[in-house]
Amino acid sequence: MSADQKVLSVKDLKTYIYVNNRCNKALDGVSFDVYRGKTLCVVGESGCGKSITASSITQLLPKLSRIESGEIVYHSERGNIRIDQLERNGPEMRALRGAEISMIFQDPMTALNPVYRIGSQISEGLQYHSKNTLAQLKQTSIDLLRQMGIPLAEQRVDDYPHQFSGGMRQRAMIAMAMSCKPKILIADEPTTALDVTIQAQIFELIDELKQRHNTAVILITHDMGVVAELADHVAVMYMGNIVEQGTVDDVLRHPAHPYTEALLKSIPILGKGKQQQITPIQGSTPDPYQRPKGCQFEPRCPYATERCQTFPDSQSISATHDALCWHSEKVLSHA
Amino acid sequence: MPSQEKILHINGLKTYFPVRKGLLRTVAAHVKAVDGVDLEIYRGETLGLVGESGCGKTTLGKSIIQLVGAVGGQILYHEGEQTFDLLNLSPEEFKHIRQKIQIVFQDPHSSLNPAFTVFGSLQDPLKLYGVKTKAERRKIIGDLLEAVNMRREQMDNYPHEFSGGQRQRIGIARALCVNPEIVICDEAVSALDVSIQAQVLQLLQEIKEARGLTYIFITHDLSVVEYISDRVAVMYLGKIVELAESEALYRTPRHPYTQALLSAIPIADLDRKSDRIVLEGDVPNPVSPPSGCAFHPRCPKFKSLSEPEKQRCMGESPQLSDATQLTQPHLVSCHYPN
Numbered sequence: 235m236s237a238d239q240k241v242l243s244v245k246d247l248k249t250y251i252y253v254n255n256r257c258n259k260a261l262d263g264v265s266f267d268v269y270r271g272k273t274l275c276v277v278g279e280s281g282c283g284k285s286i287t288a289s290s291i292t293q294l295l296p297k298l299s300r301i302e303s304g305e306i307v308y309h310s311e312r313g314n315i316r317i318d319q320l321e322r323n324g325p326e327m328r329a330l331r332g333a334e335i336s337m338i339f340q341d342p343m344t345a346l347n348p349v350y351r352i353g354s355q356i357s358e359g360l361q362y363h364s365k366n367t368l369a370q371l372k373q374t375s376i377d378l379l380r381q382m383g384i385p386l387a388e389q390r391v392d393d394y395p396h397q398f399s400g401g402m403r404q405r406a407m408i409a410m411a412m413s414c415k416p417k418i419l420i421a422d423e424p425t426t427a428l429d430v431t432i433q434a435q436i437f438e439l440i441d442e443l444k445q446r447h448n449t450a451v452i453l454i455t456h457d458m459g460v461v462a463e464l465a466d467h468v469a470v471m472y473m474g475n476i477v478e479q480g481t482v483d484d485v486l487r488h489p490a491h492p493y494t495e496a497l498l499k500s501i502p503i504l505g506k507g508k509q510q511q512i513t514p515i516q517g518s519t520p521d522p523y524q525r526p527k528g529c530q531f532e533p534r535c536p537y538a539t540e541r542c543q544t545f546p547d548s549q550s551i552s553a554t555h556d557a558l559c560w561h562s563e564k565v566l567s568h569a
Numbered sequence: 570m571p572s573q574e575k576i577l578h579i580n581g582l583k584t585y586f587p588v589r590k591g592l593l594r595t596v597a598a599h600v601k602a603v604d605g606v607d608l609e610i611y612r613g614e615t616l617g618l619v620g621e622s623g624c625g626k627t628t629l630g631k632s633i634i635q636l637v638g639a640v641g642g643q644i645l646y647h648e649g650e651q652t653f654d655l656l657n658l659s660p661e662e663f664k665h666i667r668q669k670i671q672i673v674f675q676d677p678h679s680s681l682n683p684a685f686t687v688f689g690s691l692q693d694p695l696k697l698y699g700v701k702t703k704a705e706r707r708k709i710i711g712d713l714l715e716a717v718n719m720r721r722e723q724m725d726n727y728p729h730e731f732s733g734g735q736r737q738r739i740g741i742a743r744a745l746c747v748n749p750e751i752v753i754c755d756e757a758v759s760a761l762d763v764s765i766q767a768q769v770l771q772l773l774q775e776i777k778e779a780r781g782l783t784y785i786f787i788t789h790d791l792s793v794v795e796y797i798s799d800r801v802a803v804m805y806l807g808k809i810v811e812l813a814e815s816e817a818l819y820r821t822p823r824h825p826y827t828q829a830l831l832s833a834i835p836i837a838d839l840d841r842k843s844d845r846i847v848l849e850g851d852v853p854n855p856v857s858p859p860s861g862c863a864f865h866p867r868c869p870k871f872k873s874l875s876e877p878e879k880q881r882c883m884g885e886s887p888q889l890s891d892a893t894q895l896t897q898p899h900l901v902s903c904h905y906p907n
Contacts, residue, residue: 279762399851429621429789431848434833438847456763459792459835486839500767502796504836507816510796514767518732 240309241417241450242268242291247304247318249283249290258522260286262474263304268418271448275461275482277497278471281519284454287471288420291452292337293322310334310417332359336411340423342403346395352379353391356410363414378409382439401432405439412443419443420452425460437464458501462486467554470494473519473530480555490549490557490566492535529559537561575647576751576783577610577633582642584625584632588856598856602628603639604807607889610751615777615784617798617815619791619830623852625807626787630753633785634670635663646670648750668698671744675756677736681728687714687739688724694747713742716779717772734765738772745776753785758793770797791834795819803827806855806863809889813899823899823906825870862887862904870905878905 249261260283268274276284289295291306306317308330320327336359339345347355356378357371366374372391379387382405395403404424411419421440425433441464444451453464461468462482469479470493478491489495496515503510517534526532528543535542541560549562559565582603590597602625610616618626631637633644635655644655646666653662674680682690691710692703700706711721717738728736737757744752754773758766770793777784788794794801795815802812803824811824822828829846848867853859861883865871871882881904889902 279764401851429852430791430833431621431829432851433835434845434847437835438845457835458763458837461835462837462839463835482839486837497764498837500764501837502767502770502792503838504792504795504831504834505819505838505841507795507819508797508799512767512770512796514771515764518734518765519762 239269239271240267241270242309243305243307244287244291245305245307247287247290247306248302249286249295249299250302251286251296251299253298256523259525260299260474260522261290264471264474264476265304266469266476266479268450268452269467270417270450271444272466273444273451273453273464274467274469275465276452276454276469276471277456277458277461279456279519281473281522282471283474284471285422288337288422288452288454291317291418291420292331292335293317293320293327294331294337295322308335308418329363332416333363333414334416335418335420336414336416338404338407338411338419338421338424341427342400342407343427345407346403348395350394351391352393352395352398352406355395356391356406356413359410360413374413375409378413379406382406382409383435400428401435404428404432404436408436408439408443412447412449415447416449418450418452420454422454423456424453426456440464458486458498459504470497473522473525475530475558477531477559478555478557480551484552484555488551488555488566490551490555490562491531491559492537492561492565493531494557495565495568496534496536531559537564574612575609576612577608578643578645578647579606579608579610579633580643580645582606582608582629582632582639582644584628584637584639600855601807601858602855603632604858605642606804606807606809608802608809608812610783610785612750612783613781614799615786615797617794617801618785618787618804619789619794619801620804621789621830621852623855624804625855626789626804627755629804630672630755630785630787634672634753635667636672664697668747669749670751670753671747671749672753672755673737673740673744673757676760677733677740678760680740681736683728686725686727690728690739691724691743691746694743698747709746710742713746714739716745716776717742718768732765733761734768737761737765737769741769741772741776745780748780749782751783751785753787755787756789757786759788759790766793773797791831803830806853806858808863808902809900810864810902811900812889813901814897817897817899821907823901824864824903825868825907826864828907829869859883861885862902870907874905 245265247261247264251258251260278284301318308315308317353375356375361371376387376391384390425436465482468482468485469476472493478494499513500515502512515534528545532538532542546558546560548556548558550556584603585599585601587596588598620626632639646653646655688710692706695706710724714721719738758769786797798815801815801818802809805826811827822831829848832846846869850867859866865882887902887904889900891898891900
């Protein structure tokens with residue numbers, strides 16, 4: 235893949251959150267690239283730092299948190315922009331957010347403002363980032379809603395969020411995120427609150443938009459099924475690190491990190507019936523304030539040895555495939 | 570293994586919730602959450618109950634355990650020679666039956682009282698069912714905690730000291746403490762992370778085998794249901810639309826809704842891409858469900874039917890009946906099943 239296809243590179247990003255005089259190293263050295271027209275799926279369990287990754291990129295972090303080191307580079311048409319160096323709510327960041335990097339949030343019930351009409355919420359970003367008359371804005375919102383497959387868009391544009399169903403609200407959220415034709419769309423668990431039949435509709439929509447506008451999508455999820463269906467690239471996160479990343483084929487077919495391997499073995503797969511063996515991962519995720527010394531997965535890992543007491547280096551399996559484990563070769567040959 | 574002995578027989582169960590309107594709060598309409606459900610549950614089986622949100626699966630579970638009152642129908646509980654109708658019980662009978670049917674709730678964070686220790690939460694049912702001394706209760710609860718892979722000493726801890734997976738184990742221990750026959754698991758693993766979900770699923774399987782329980786497993790996650798259930802019932806808008814042996818249902822779904830539902834699930838297997846049937850629109854409002862077959866406005870098959878056939882779908886509500894005439898019944902509620 236050529237470098238000019240890259241829209242975003244994150245290098246060794248460290249984001250720490252400070253609560254009650256304690257420091258949670260929510261992201262502890264995260265690196266990845268996002269390519270134009272491709273979907274990167276970030277998977278992991280709750281608390282692994284996947285949402286903090288998203289809010290680091292959009293600079294929507296909680297107040298008492300800080301990007302300690304590392305860089306986030308947005309390769310825009312005007313040249314490279316170091317997002318991590320921009321002021322959180324400064325004019326440059328606000329010019330990017332919504333216009334070139336936009337976000338779909340998890341819960342469409344709470345992410346929409348209940349006292350504003352859907353149409354005005356959709357066009358708000360557009361109003362800020364472009365010079366349009368009110369009539370044009372309204373027309374654009376209607377067009378967007380129609381593209382999202384909402385029937386009677388001319389009438390529904392004047393509805394309030396409570397008049398929309400869950401699936402329609404998520405469509406409105408997507409319409410909002412797509413209104414300025416962003417280069418990067420970050421979707422943070424966009425379908426977790428929705429039913430499977432509605433989830434299928436939303437994914438179809440995101441995929442279509444990706445192809446039409448060549449948008450890069452960062453999809454945050456905990457569902458391996460979603461990864462298998464939608465992703466081009468996968469990053470598996472555990473306790474603030476990307477423990478494994480590569481193309482879908484790399485990661486799902488040849489997992490090289492014990493956590494990925496265990497995760498894949500612990501989920502029941504549709505169509506395999508009652509006979510399938512599922513093996514739970516032992517123990518639970520450690521307290522982020524009392525982390526293991528070396529490899530974060532070491533206490534739960536069947537491959538753990540003396541060497542795992544020191545933090546592993548990233549092991550390159552192939553040109554596209556990396557794992558953060560001393561024993562990745564053993565894991566590879568095992569699977 | 571499931572036997573042929575019926576333990577629970579649900580007959581035309583209806584649970585409606587009134588919708589009140591206006592100054593006088595008069596009943597304007599009803600939400601027909603459960604609208605005529607017939608279901609037989611055999612001793613020792615796991616029955617999976619699946620459907621989208623709002624289809625009435627939780628209400629059905631709560632109606633069985635009498636947490637919400639049904640407005641019509643029968644729920645017969647068979648115990649040896651005796652049969653109890655759960656909707657017409659005397660207070661003594663009710664106390665007896667409550668012990669036999671227990672429930673594990675979805676959210677392990679809100680279903681435990683934060684002001685009570687685990688022992689405090691678990692001892693009340695034991696007291697009620699006649700375990701008089703504290704030492705005995707401590708012993709029983711300790712044994713139960715060990716049965717759910719926790720440590721005996723943890724009974725003196727408060728809920729906030731536990732992780733989500735542990736809390737759900739406590740929820741399971743609480744359901745087990747009065748030795749029930751039937752356990753209703755209402756989305757018991759849905760709120761848990763995948764790695765923890767597998768631990769709890771395995772635990773539920775082990776406990777079932779050790780104690781010979783019958784499970785009613787309510788969830789929206791069809792992969793989990795396939796893994797755990799012997800038979801699966803699919804619900805849509807308060808009705809069961811398909812009921813069959815788990816394997817038959819997953820291999821050859823006959824109701825168009827089940828087909829769409831199964832095809833919509835992303836599969837964590839790169840070698841099997843499903844041909845996705847994307848349904849249009851949302852689940853209709855249960856206050857005024859569509860006429861005839863409630864699924865017809867979204868049904869992919871409906872569009873390809875001829876006009877008289879369409880009229881039948883729109884006018885006549887299909888009954889749950891056996892479509893295959895094979896040895897194992899495969900019930901489906903559709904005029905034109907596949």
